[in-house]
Amino acid sequence: MRSKVTVVGAGNVGATAVQRIHQLGYADTVLVDVVEDLPQGKALDMLESGPVIGSDAMVTGSNDYEATADSDVVVITAGIARRPGMSRDDLLLTNMNITSAVTEQVVKYSPNCIILAVTNPLDAMCQNILESSGFPRNRVLGMAGVLDTARFRTFIAQEMNVSVEDVQAYVLGGHGDDMVPLVRYTTVGGIPISELLPAETVDALVERTRQGGGEIVALLKAGSAYYAPSASITQMVEAILLDKKRILPGCAYLEGEFGINGLCVGVPVKVGTGGMEQVIEIKLTDAEQKALEASAASVQELVDVMRNSKAENS
Numbered sequence: 001m002r003s004k005v006t007v008v009g010a011g012n013v014g015a016t017a018v019q020r021i022h023q024l025g026y027a028d029t030v031l032v033d034v035v036e037d038l039p040q041g042k043a044l045d046m047l048e049s050g051p052v053i054g055s056d057a058m059v060t061g062s063n064d065y066e067a068t069a070d071s072d073v074v075v076i077t078a079g080i081a082r083r084p085g086m087s088r089d090d091l092l093l094t095n096m097n098i099t100s101a102v103t104e105q106v107v108k109y110s111p112n113c114i115i116l117a118v119t120n121p122l123d124a125m126c127q128n129i130l131e132s133s134g135f136p137r138n139r140v141l142g143m144a145g146v147l148d149t150a151r152f153r154t155f156i157a158q159e160m161n162v163s164v165e166d167v168q169a170y171v172l173g174g175h176g177d178d179m180v181p182l183v184r185y186t187t188v189g190g191i192p193i194s195e196l197l198p199a200e201t202v203d204a205l206v207e208r209t210r211q212g213g214g215e216i217v218a219l220l221k222a223g224s225a226y227y228a229p230s231a232s233i234t235q236m237v238e239a240i241l242l243d244k245k246r247i248l249p250g251c252a253y254l255e256g257e258f259g260i261n262g263l264c265v266g267v268p269v270k271v272g273t274g275g276m277e278q279v280i281e282i283k284l285t286d287a288e289q290k291a292l293e294a295s296a297a298s299v300q301e302l303v304d305v306m307r308n309s310k311a312e313n314s
């Protein structure tokens with residue numbers, strides 16, 4: 001029997017993720033959205049690509065959650081993007097309400113699934129989804145680090161004119177301007193990047209990575225990135241479905257690891273059938289630790305805003 005993956009949010013990120021997962025051929029997918037007929041239309045269109053791409057997997061679109069029952073993995077991309085006049089907090093609280101409502105339905109129909117959080121602001125939404133689900137921490141993880149790392153790897157490969165496959169890198173911390181690309185652990189063909197590029201060049205690539213999402217938004221004018229985000233989602237879904245035990249940067253709920261307790265932040269994790277199977281702790285320098293803590297503090301601020309809002313409304 002094929003695995004089953006639900007993607008909630010049939011917008012750019014969600015629909016492209018389903019397209020990529022369908023192309024793998026070994027998972028049936030369900031695309032869910034609140035907009036009537038939208039997920040059904042996109043799902044049917046993708047299903048009809050099956051004979052051409054050689055995928056016998058099923059793609060279903062739905063406005064409710066019955067069709068999602070017993071999913072192995074549920075990817076949550078539902079939300080809204082920031083509109084003119086909206087503060088970050090407005091976006092935070094709107095997407096908090098959306099992801100809470102979505103999570104409730106997801107848990108009702110797929111009580112044993114692994115949830116992959118994608119909606120922004122990512123780390124805060126991951127925390128909200130974890131808390132709303134009541135799942136153990138291994139069954140909720142967030143996708144941001146794979147994307148941030150992919151951007152960093154792309155820029156390094158371009159700079160050095162080498163294969164992207166030979167560039168390994170890690171980006172820790174929140175999915176924001178203060179993310180922490182770990183230059184010390186960044187290698188090209190196993191050689192530390194500090195041996196290959198001048199420090200100023202590396203600094204410029206780090207800065208471009210930090211602004212990577214914004215660079216795309218500025219070019220697109222409307223909407224944000226979705227090709228690299230959906231590829232990153234697919235890599236994480238595949239690691240879960242095939243129990244690959246991949247070591248990837250993912251947003252995980254920390255319980256004292258890296259000196260952080262009770263917060264979802266980007267760290268290296270082992271990803272397999274159990275979801276976030278292990279936080280891989282690495283020794284950081286004082287500067288790296290400080291940068292990670294500063295990034296975690298930004299996430300904590302958002303989590304506090306969510307907590308206050310929930311307390312006011314309860």
Ligand code: APR
Nearest residue numbers: 009010011012013014033034035077078079098118119120
């Ligand atoms: N339930 C299901 N779907 C919802 C809900 C809800 N309660 N609320 C909104 N949606 C849907 C919208 O109807 C829309 O189709 O979520 C979809 C979001 O799609 P886009 O606006 O195209 O956004 P997208 O670019 O796909 O990004 C989705 O991923 O990377 C992040 O920052 C990004 O938070 C954003 C998310």
